[in-house]
Amino acid sequence: MINLYNPQYEGLYLALITSYLLGIIHGVTPDEHTWPITFSYSVGSYSMKGGFRSGLVFSTGFTLQRAFLSEIAYLSLAGIFMTAAAFGITYVAVGVAMAAAGMYIYFRKTNFHVHIISHYMEKLAGVHQKHPEQEYMENIHKVNPVMHDMKPIPARMAFIHGLIAGFGFGAFALIIYTVLAPSMPNVYIAFLPGLLFGLGTMTMQVILGAVFGTWMGRKKNLTKEGIEYVARTISRNTLFYGGIAFVISGIIILIFPQILNLAIITPIKVHNLHGLGIGFFIVIFAVLIVGVVSYFRAMRKVLSSGNNIS
Numbered sequence: 001m002i003n004l005y006n007p008q009y010e011g012l013y014l015a016l017i018t019s020y021l022l023g024i025i026h027g028v029t030p031d032e033h034t035w036p037i038t039f040s041y042s043v044g045s046y047s048m049k050g051g052f053r054s055g056l057v058f059s060t061g062f063t064l065q066r067a068f069l070s071e072i073a074y075l076s077l078a079g080i081f082m083t084a085a086a087f088g089i090t091y092v093a094v095g096v097a098m099a100a101a102g103m104y105i106y107f108r109k110t111n112f113h114v115h116i117i118s119h120y121m122e123k124l125a126g127v128h129q130k131h132p133e134q135e136y137m138e139n140i141h142k143v144n145p146v147m148h149d150m151k152p153i154p155a156r157m158a159f160i161h162g163l164i165a166g167f168g169f170g171a172f173a174l175i176i177y178t179v180l181a182p183s184m185p186n187v188y189i190a191f192l193p194g195l196l197f198g199l200g201t202m203t204m205q206v207i208l209g210a211v212f213g214t215w216m217g218r219k220k221n222l223t224k225e226g227i228e229y230v231a232r233t234i235s236r237n238t239l240f241y242g243g244i245a246f247v248i249s250g251i252i253i254l255i256f257p258q259i260l261n262l263a264i265i266t267p268i269k270v271h272n273l274h275g276l277g278i279g280f281f282i283v284i285f286a287v288l289i290v291g292v293v294s295y296f297r298a299m300r301k302v303l304s305s306g307n308n309i310s
Contacts, residue, residue, distance in 0.1 A: 007175060009183035015245050017137035019180055019193040023200020026172045027059075027208070029272035032061070032279035033116050033165040036242045036286040037098065038205050041158045042212035043291070044105070044235030046227050051213020055205035058158035058165075063198025065166020066176070068193025074184055082169050084176065084257030088250045095246025101298045102240025105232060106159075170279065172197070172270040228303040233298035234291055242286030249278055 004025060007018045027034060038058055042051035069081060080086065169177070180193040216231045263275035271281065286305060 005271065005274075011179050012185065015180050015183055019029070019176060019196040020200040022172055022175060022199040023202070024198075024204055025301040026197070026272070027204025027260045027268060028272060030280060031170070031272050032173075032246075032282045033094070034058075034201060034205060035208075035283050036238060037094075037158060037161045037165065038209050038245075039212055039291065040098070040101075040238040040242070041237045042209035043216045043233050043238075045209075045213045046140050046216040046231035048208075048210045048214040048217070051209040051211070051216075052206050053208025053209075054158055054213070055207070056202065057163040058209075059198065059202030059205045061159040062166045063195060064201055065212055066173075066194035066198040066201075067191040068194070069166065069173075070176060070181040070197075071191040073181040073194075074187060074190030082174070084253060084260055086167065087169060087260065088253035088257070091165070091246050091250030091253060093250075094161065094168070095189060095248075095250060097164055097241040097243070098239045098246060099243030100158055101161075102236050102238075102243060105236040105239070108162075108283060114146040115229060136145075150287075165301075166198075171275075181302055185297040217231025222302060224297075229302055230295065230298040234294045237294040238286050238290050242282070245282050245285050249282060253278070255302050 002014065002018055002021065004018065004021055005288040007022070009015050038055050040059065041054035045051050045054050072081070164200040176193050176197050181190055183190065216234070217227060222230065259278060265275055266273060268274050
C-alpha cells in the first residue's frame with residue numbers, strides 16, 4: 001500500500017507512481033507556490049480555456065524546475081536549495097515577480113526594464129508582442145472610461161513564475177529530494193520523480209485553473225467588458241498584494257529562519273493541511289482575503305457604472 005504521508009522506497013515503479021500521486025495532492029491542497037499564481041492568472045483569463053492554459057503554462061515551468069532539482073538531488077547537491085536562506089530568497093523572488101506582474105496589469109502602457117535581464121524576461125513572456133486581445137482592449141479603453149486600467153495578461157509570464165516557484169521546498173519537495181530521487185538506479189532517470197511530481201501538480205492546476213476561469217466567466221449580470229474588468233482587477237490585486245506578502249515573508253524568514261518551524265498542527269494527515277505554517281496563511285491572504293475583497297469592490301464599481309449591466 002502506498003503511503004503518501006511518509007512514503008518509503010519500495011521499487012522503481014512504485015516510487016514513480018508515488019511521485020505522481022504526491023504531485024496530485026500538492027496541486028489540490030492550498031500551497032503558496034501554486035495557488036496564488038494559478039488563481040491570479042486563471043481568474044484574469046475569465047474563461048475555461050484561458051484558465052486551463054494558465055494552469056498548464058505555470059505548471060510547465062514548475063515541472064521543468066522540479067525535474068532539474070530532482071536530478072541535482074540524486075547527485076547530492078540539492079542541499080544548497082533546501083536551506084532557510086534559499087527558502088527566504090525564493091519567497092522574495094516569487095513575490096517580486098508577482099508584484100511586477102500586478103503592476104504591469106495596472107499600468108496600461110508601462111513595461112518594466114532592468115537592463116538586459118528584464119528585457120529578456122519580457123521578451124520570453126511575450127510582453128512586447130501585439131496580441132489580438134490587446135487590440136480589442138485598446139478599443140474598449142476608448143469607449144468605456146471604467147475600463148481605463150485594464151491590461152491584457154501575457155499567459156507566458158506564468159511560465160517564469162513557475163520556474164521561480166520550483167525552487168521552493170516544503171514537505172513534498174523534501175520527500176522527492178531526500179527519499180525518491182536518491183533511490184533512482186542511475187543518473188539518467190534521476191529526474192523522473194521531480195518530473196512526475198510536477199506532472200501530478202500540473203494535472204490539478206489545469207483543472208483548478210479551468211474552474212477558476214470558468215467561474216469568473218459566468219457572471220450573468222455583466223457584459224463581456226464588465227467580466228473582463230472584474231477579472232483583471234482580481235488578478236492585478238492578488239498578484240500585487242500577494243507578491244508584497246511573499247516579499248515581506250521572505251525577508252522575515254531570512255532574518256528569523258526559525259519561523260519555518262512554527263505551524264498550527266491539525267489532525268489531517270495530509271501535507272499542506274497537517275501543519276499550517278507561513279505558506280498556508282499567504283494563500284489565505286492572497287486568494288481568500290485579497291481575492292474576495294477585490295471581487296466585491298470591482299463588482300460594485302462595474303454595476304454602478306450603469307453601462308456594464310447586460
